[in-house]
Amino acid sequence: MLTDEYVKRVYAQVEKRDGDQPEFLQAVQEVFESLQPVVEKHPEYEKAGVLERLVEPERVIKFRVAWTDDEGKVQVNRGYRIQFNSAIGPYKGGLRFHPTVTESVIKFLGFEQILKNSLTTLPMGGAKGGSDFNPKGKSDAEVMRFCQAFMTELSRHIGQFTDVPAGDINVGGREIGYLFGQYKRIRDEYSGVLTGKGLEFGGSLARTEATGYGLCYYTAEALRVLRNDSFEGKTVIISGSGNVATYAAQKAEQLGAKVVTVSDSNGYIYDPNGINVDVVKQIKEVERGRIKEYAERVPGSEYHEGSKGVWSVKGDIALPCATQNEIDGESAQQLVDNGVTVVCEGANMPSTPEAIAVYQKNGVLYGPAKAANAGGVAVSGLEMSQNSYRLSWTFEETDAKLKSIMETIVANSLAAAKEYGHEGDLMLGANAAGFVKVANAMVAQGVL
Incomplete structure (x- = not known):
């Protein structure tokens, strides 16, 4: 709900200009709801037209x-x-x-x-x-x-x-x-004009794994700080079967969890014995096949048509890693009813506003995409640094930097949430922490 007059005015302007762009409007509204206590505390942002400039691409x-x-x-x-x-x-x-x-x-x-x-x-x-x-x-x-x-x-x-x-x-x-x-x-x-390059021509070790690994590092740190808990012994539900899902499954298992699902746009796999990541990688990365082939190769696993059915599986932690708006209010309620207490997002905006409301109402530990899946772009940034230095770091060095970055994101998000009166709210904290740095830079550089 938008209540701040400045925020309401700018959002109304976005609606008028971009009313035919539903995904963009959804993203702006979700961020703006979180930023209301921030702009109330910083009236200089309104004077500098920060929000008006933020929502208009350069x-x-x-x-x-x-x-x-x-x-x-x-x-x-x-x-x-x-x-x-x-x-x-x-x-x-x-x-x-x-x-x-x-x-x-x-x-x-x-x-x-x-x-x-x-x-x-x-x-x-x-x-x-x-x-x-x-x-x-x-x-x-x-x-x-x-x-x-x-x-x-x-x-x-x-x-x-x-x-x-x-x-x-x-x-x-x-x-x-x-x-x-x-x-x-x-x-x-x-030059280092693209990231995600092959290792032979300027790529970084750990870049392929970065978003999935980073998602788990973020989730593990949030669990530690907010719940005094960990992945150990947990059942994890993952959607998707691309890089993010595959390496999130791999890292979750390394951290002591059992991952029981992966999916693609046609359906999902349920494997009560734990997903075999090597089989998923062979099917999706090497053969570029469909996930249903997993059930033909791994005894005891089941393939089910319809990707949304993955949210009906019982578990403790859900890591949506497929695409935007894959979890609606009904699916979120299914997750809660089936015992899920943690949802951290590997895909971009995979939860609808109705789903987020369900998480909040039921006390789910919710890690929003812009924080939880920042590991990919973090290691892209590290790749840029390596290209500028004309050198490469080991997998262990890069992975350690990634883990540190994800833990810092949790810490900064929680600090911002506390500063603006919403202690423990990772979504508001992520939006506020990310925004303030950009807003201050915009104010400092003048009207551009």
Whole structure:
């Protein structure tokens, strides 16, 4: 509920301008609700028009991507790059290739990225990009031609000191390699312009694992501080089967939990003996197959059609790692009824406002995406540092830095929540802590 007059006025302006962008409006409203006690305490933000500037991207780039398929037919997709805020560093945020990509989706992701990047304590601004292109079912040659066409346009707008994209849904090592190669060819320079690169050409150890591992480090620290508890002996429900889900499952098991589910857009696997991460990686990373194949290979496991059914499984901790708005109010109530007391988000905005209300009403320990899944961009920032130094750190060094960053995010979120009168509220604390740093930088730099 928006009650502060300044916040209400700015949100009404966003609604008027961007009323056709539901995902973006949802993200702005959720953040604005948390920021009300902050702007009440800092009237200088209203005078400087911080909120008005925060919700308006510095630059929206939309372009045509024409490429040729294996049959020689020309295909046309839409490309986007939204450079949202550069107050604390060069634009930083992933590229998503998925049929659901729209300007609204990219704007919500870019807006969230501003605060997420701020929370990492690293000097990175917020951005996001992508295309409605779907790599699934395409040959390597088709993916390469699309990536080259996409980068031909994108290369005009990015650079290691300007905007450093990374991967996101359907943009993994293969896609980043093709994108980097085309940038290098066009610009005739070898720079850290993309993160998530292969280890052979400037990538960082632990980057592949970073979002999933970071999610578990965040969850473990929140459990320790707020519940005097841990992953040990817990049953964990995970959605998704991409990088985030796979490595969250791996780390949760290393921390003493049993992960019993993974899913994809068609359905989910329930394995009462604990998910075999090696089988998931073989199916999804190597064979690029469907998760139902897991049940054909692992005795005792079950495949169920319908991805939302994963939230009907009994457990202690839920880690949604698939996509936005995958948990609605009804699914959240199912989780609570089945014993879940902790929900930390590996995907971006996977819980609807109705779901979050259920968590809060039932005392669920809730870790919002912009904090809980910040591990990926944190290690992307560390990759940028390694590229600038022209060196590489060991897996153990990078992983230790990641763990420290995630624990710091928990500490800073809880400190901000306490400062603004909502002790223990990780969502309000994350929004407040991320926002204040950006807002102060915006005020200091003048009207831009």
